[in-house]
Amino acid sequence: MMMPDTSRRLLLVGNKWLSRDIMQAMTPYGWSITHSETPEEATIRLSENDHRVGVMLIESNSARYQRSMEELICRERVCWLAILDSSLLSHPDTRLFIHQALYAYQTLPFDPQKTHTLLESALDMANISPTVTIGRSWSSHRANEYGMVGNSAMTTRLYQAIDKIAAVEAPVLITGESGTGKELTARAIHEHSTRRSGPFNTINCGALPAGLIQSELFGHEKGAFTGASQSKAGIIESTSGGTLFFDEIGDLPLDMQVNLLRFLENHRVMRVGGLKERPVDVRVLAATHVDLEKAVREGHFREDLYHRLNVLQVCTPALRERPEDIDPLARFFFRKFSRERSAGVRGFSRESMIVMRQYGWPGNIRELVNRVRRAMVMCDQRLITPADLGLERRQCAFRHAVMLEQARDIAEREAIRSALARNKHKILHAARELGVSRVTLYRLIEKHGIDRHSVSVDDEEADQPPRVTPLPSL
Numbered sequence: 164m165m166m167p168d169t170s171r172r173l174l175l176v177g178n179k180w181l182s183r184d185i186m187q188a189m190t191p192y193g194w195s196i197t198h199s200e201t202p203e204e205a206t207i208r209l210s211e212n213d214h215r216v217g218v219m220l221i222e223s224n225s226a227r228y229q230r231s232m233e234e235l236i237c238r239e240r241v242c243w244l245a246i247l248d249s250s251l252l253s254h255p256d257t258r259l260f261i262h263q264a265l266y267a268y269q270t271l272p273f274d275p276q277k278t279h280t281l282l283e284s285a286l287d288m289a290n291i292s293p294t295v296t297i298g299r300s301w302s303s304h305r306a307n308e309y310g311m312v313g314n315s316a317m318t319t320r321l322y323q324a325i326d327k328i329a330a331v332e333a334p335v336l337i338t339g340e341s342g343t344g345k346e347l348t349a350r351a352i353h354e355h356s357t358r359r360s361g362p363f364n365t366i367n368c369g370a371l372p373a374g375l376i377q378s379e380l381f382g383h384e385k386g387a388f389t390g391a392s393q394s395k396a397g398i399i400e401s402t403s404g405g406t407l408f409f410d411e412i413g414d415l416p417l418d419m420q421v422n423l424l425r426f427l428e429n430h431r432v433m434r435v436g437g438l439k440e441r442p443v444d445v446r447v448l449a450a451t452h453v454d455l456e457k458a459v460r461e462g463h464f465r466e467d468l469y470h471r472l473n474v475l476q477v478c479t480p481a482l483r484e485r486p487e488d489i490d491p492l493a494r495f496f497f498r499k500f501s502r503e504r505s506a507g508v509r510g511f512s513r514e515s516m517i518v519m520r521q522y523g524w525p526g527n528i529r530e531l532v533n534r535v536r537r538a539m540v541m542c543d544q545r546l547i548t549p550a551d552l553g554l555e556r557r558q559c560a561f562r563h564a565v566m567l568e569q570a571r572d573i574a575e576r577e578a579i580r581s582a583l584a585r586n587k588h589k590i591l592h593a594a595r596e597l598g599v600s601r602v603t604l605y606r607l608i609e610k611h612g613i614d615r616h617s618v619s620v621d622d623e624e625a626d627q628p629p630r631v632t633p634l635p636s637l
């Protein structure tokens with residue numbers, strides 16, 4: 164009989180009776196075995212001892228049980244196996260979890276010889292690298308409490324802005340390029356606010372049929388127009404107690420802008436053909452990917468509505484400004500689409516990961532979603548290649564040059580933003596710190612689309628024409 168070897172520590176999680184059989188059968192092979200009945204208890208055992216191999220005895224397909232197992236395997240550097248009844252494999256989520264997050268599995272009845280072979284190879288795997296963790300990559304497969312994926316500094320700032328904005332009631336303007344997550348941000352604000360139990364509704368302002376906008380938004384009374392056989396509440400009224408998100412607010416026709424402004428000021432709606440106004444408690448969020456200030460200058464958007472909506476502003480950063488998020492996002496969508504497709508494709512090749520990091524993503528996260536989805540269909544090997552993603556070398560070689568320029572731009576924009584923040588948004592002080600003239604700093608602020616209103620007028624500038632200075636953007 165072999166003596167227990169402390170480098171061969173095995174953690175068993177789950178059913179007490181089966182664990183007893185496994186302990187009895189595996190100890191003679193030199194394994195030092197600890198048993199925990201629950202994943203929570205197993206987490207404590209892992210923090211006490213350095214285990215390299217874990218076996219989970221999967222007993223249920225329930226989402227709650229699976230979540231606790233997922234949390235466990237994402238936490239520590241352990242190579243995980245599963246033993247389970249074959250009936251549990253009929254559940255797609257369990258199959259996916261085993262396939263993507265665990266090193267291997269075995270079905271019951273328990274076979275000591277097979278388990279021994281698997282444990283040995285799991286230990287070899289764990290010993291290849293001190294950081295090996297089959298389960299850890301699984302953590303990037305789950306969206307966070309904001310329904311989003313990504314932990315870059317820029318995305319973390321977005322989460323912080325969502326928290327602050329969710330705690331108040333004022334309207335919000337969400338700006339950002341197309342596909343950067345403006346709608347997700349609006350949802351996250353709603354979900355984190357006290358309105359979370361109320362409805363969240365979206366109006367796509369560009370898609371509303373011109374003749375019906377008024378009644379869609381404000382509702383109508385019976386007989387108000389041909390075909391109005393019943394009274395009907397509009398979407399504003401139906402969102403009572405919740406949050407209404409105006410997507411592409413820049414597309415709202417000018418006459419409707421007046422009505423929306425009135426609603427934002429008195430929180431009352433008048434149905435088409437109605438005689439009395441009704442009070443409605445709705446929070447309004449709006450998003451745009453166009454420059455609304457420019458639209459105001461060109462007369463396409465009402466300035467008063469712009470200021471009413473722009474009380475709080477949050478900007479969703481372009482994906483090229485947060486390249487650290489590309490890996491976790493790609494893996495997240497890979498997992499998501501694995502549910503749609505049989506499990507032949509195992510992941511991304513190293514080269515495709517590199518290429519994705521180098522690519523400029525003009526269509527942002529929406530483009531990444533579409534490319535990953537397409538690649539999973541096109542891929543006929545185990546790993547997705549750059550060609551499957553439609554990102555061949557030639558395309559990317561060209562983008563290297565773009566990347567350098569982008570990198571400079573990002574660094575310049577960050578330096579300006581930080582200097583402004585450090586100098587309480589005083590333009591002259593920030594310009595001095597950056598070693599440029601005030602005029603140059605204004606030009607750079609314009610170039611990078613930094614919110615000019617967040618810049619205060621310095622004392623020395625008092626002779627300049629006054630500028631409107633709303634609240635700084637978050």
Ligand SMILES: Nc1ncnc2c1ncn2[C@@H]1O[C@H](COP(=O)(O)OP(=O)(O)OP(=O)(O)O)[C@@H](O)[C@H]1O
Nearest residue numbers: 311312313340341342343344345346347452528529
């Ligand atoms: N951080 C994120 N994590 C996971 N998925 C994201 C994230 N951000 C955006 N997405 C996904 O990217 C896609 C585009 O997001 P969304 O529709 O919110 O963008 P948008 O800025 O509103 O786009 P548009 O301006 O074109 O309306 C959606 O599928 C969304 O689920």
